[in-house]
Amino acid sequence: MTYRGIVLRLQTAQAVNGFGDGLWFSIWAIFFTRIQGVPAESMGLAVGIGGAVGLLAATPAGVLADRRGPREVLGVVILLRGLVMGMYLLVGGFWSLLIVTICFTAVQSSGAGIRVALVYGLVPAELRMGVLARSRVVQHIAYALGAGAGAVVLSVDAKWIFMLAVLVNAATLLVTAAITVQVPRVPAVPAERRRGTTQAVRDIPYVTIMMSTAVLAFCWSILSSGLPLWIVGHTAAGTWAAALAVALSSILIALFQVQVSKDQGDVAKAVRSARLSGAALAACCVVFALAARPSSALLATIVIVAGVCVHVLGELYYVASRWALSLGLMVRDAEGQYQGVQASTEAIAVAVGPAVVTWLVTGLASTGWILLGAILALSVSPTAALARWALRSPDRVAAAAPAAVPALAVTASVADDAGHKETP
Numbered sequence: 001m002t003y004r005g006i007v008l009r010l011q012t013a014q015a016v017n018g019f020g021d022g023l024w025f026s027i028w029a030i031f032f033t034r035i036q037g038v039p040a041e042s043m044g045l046a047v048g049i050g051g052a053v054g055l056l057a058a059t060p061a062g063v064l065a066d067r068r069g070p071r072e073v074l075g076v077v078i079l080l081r082g083l084v085m086g087m088y089l090l091v092g093g094f095w096s097l098l099i100v101t102i103c104f105t106a107v108q109s110s111g112a113g114i115r116v117a118l119v120y121g122l123v124p125a126e127l128r129m130g131v132l133a134r135s136r137v138v139q140h141i142a143y144a145l146g147a148g149a150g151a152v153v154l155s156v157d158a159k160w161i162f163m164l165a166v167l168v169n170a171a172t173l174l175v176t177a178a179i180t181v182q183v184p185r186v187p188a189v190p191a192e193r194r195r196g197t198t199q200a201v202r203d204i205p206y207v208t209i210m211m212s213t214a215v216l217a218f219c220w221s222i223l224s225s226g227l228p229l230w231i232v233g234h235t236a237a238g239t240w241a242a243a244l245a246v247a248l249s250s251i252l253i254a255l256f257q258v259q260v261s262k263d264q265g266d267v268a269k270a271v272r273s274a275r276l277s278g279a280a281l282a283a284c285c286v287v288f289a290l291a292a293r294p295s296s297a298l299l300a301t302i303v304i305v306a307g308v309c310v311h312v313l314g315e316l317y318y319v320a321s322r323w324a325l326s327l328g329l330m331v332r333d334a335e336g337q338y339q340g341v342q343a344s345t346e347a348i349a350v351a352v353g354p355a356v357v358t359w360l361v362t363g364l365a366s367t368g369w370i371l372l373g374a375i376l377a378l379s380v381s382p383t384a385a386l387a388r389w390a391l392r393s394p395d396r397v398a399a400a401a402p403a404a405v406p407a408l409a410v411t412a413s414v415a416d417d418a419g420h421k422e423t424p
Helices: 002-035 040-068 070-090 094-122 125-156 157-180 204-234 240-261 267-290 298-326 335-379 383-390 414-416
Strands: none
Touching: 002 040, 002 070, 002 094, 002 125, 002 157, 040 070, 040 094, 040 335, 070 094, 070 157, 070 335, 094 125, 094 298, 094 335, 125 157, 125 240, 125 298, 204 240, 204 267, 204 298, 204 335, 204 383, 240 298, 267 298, 267 335, 267 383, 298 335
8 A cells, every 4th residue: 555545544534533523522412411311410420530430541552552553453442432422322311421431431542542653653754743733634624524514413403313413423433443444554563572561651751741741732621611611701702702713723723733743853843842832822821811801892802813823823833742742752662552641641631621721710710811821831841851851761762763663664655755745
């Protein structure tokens, strides 16, 4: 299979998966409460507890990917996710929702890290960041289309269409699994070179830098939770400004993610990008706080749009630096479990982010925004020192000679494709 064929399959899988995610996350809260009859309080508790427990599966799944191969394990994980999605049709109360959510979160969080490990094994080093960035752009576009389909479901507001939407999402996951297993196989780590199953979680420098930079994942909670509540409760802007913020963010990410990511080829650049991300996200918090001052709806909206632009800058550099740090600071022959740690730490931040952001913004108002900005800026302050600590080990991918970490050979010359890497 050619390099272009590999990338096409990876991006097609992301597109199909992104459409299903956009559809599901637009309707899930209404589906559980109004269609399945789960009380809102029980739903929140079950989803919260189930999500936290499910996150524990990411690192063991990464270990399994090292032993069996990332393509095979990722295919099974996505397949299981599709089957579990179908089980949501059977949910009727707290305990059934809790059990299904634990299973769903376990396979969802496991897949994120294994997919990066698969890209690492399939794509040459100089092209990996571009492939990851373009895949994210494709996913964002498909997610928006899925959210549009979700809006149709919500407008029809009938039980049958909600049930159909769940089945459609389950089907997209089954299709994603089928596409994923069509890419070439990345060999499992030979038994004689395998690391211990707790290698990654015992790697203090790596775990620490992944935990500290993961705090920047609060950027998604800012846009989805903090900003809408702030707009409604503290600004003169209309409620539609929250939707405008999401739409503008998605457009800017689609336009600039590849450009920002392609220069993140080494750990030093990733450290600088992480610091820039922390500074930008801290600045956007200050701008959002200032949106409460204008009494004019137009001026308040302009301030919010300015804050969104700064927020996007922070998000773009966070995502790019996160990829580069997690890949460059891995230890060779344990890629799956290291990406499992990366996925777990980010998933934890994503899980607790809404509660932290909402408490700060609604409870402390403008002061909460300033405190949130300080948390984001401080979280990346030790990044350079942690990276230097990690790189003292010669086993790091970033410390290896290029020949020591080759990508999987493909049937076509990568040199021929490299000149066309922007349009694989």
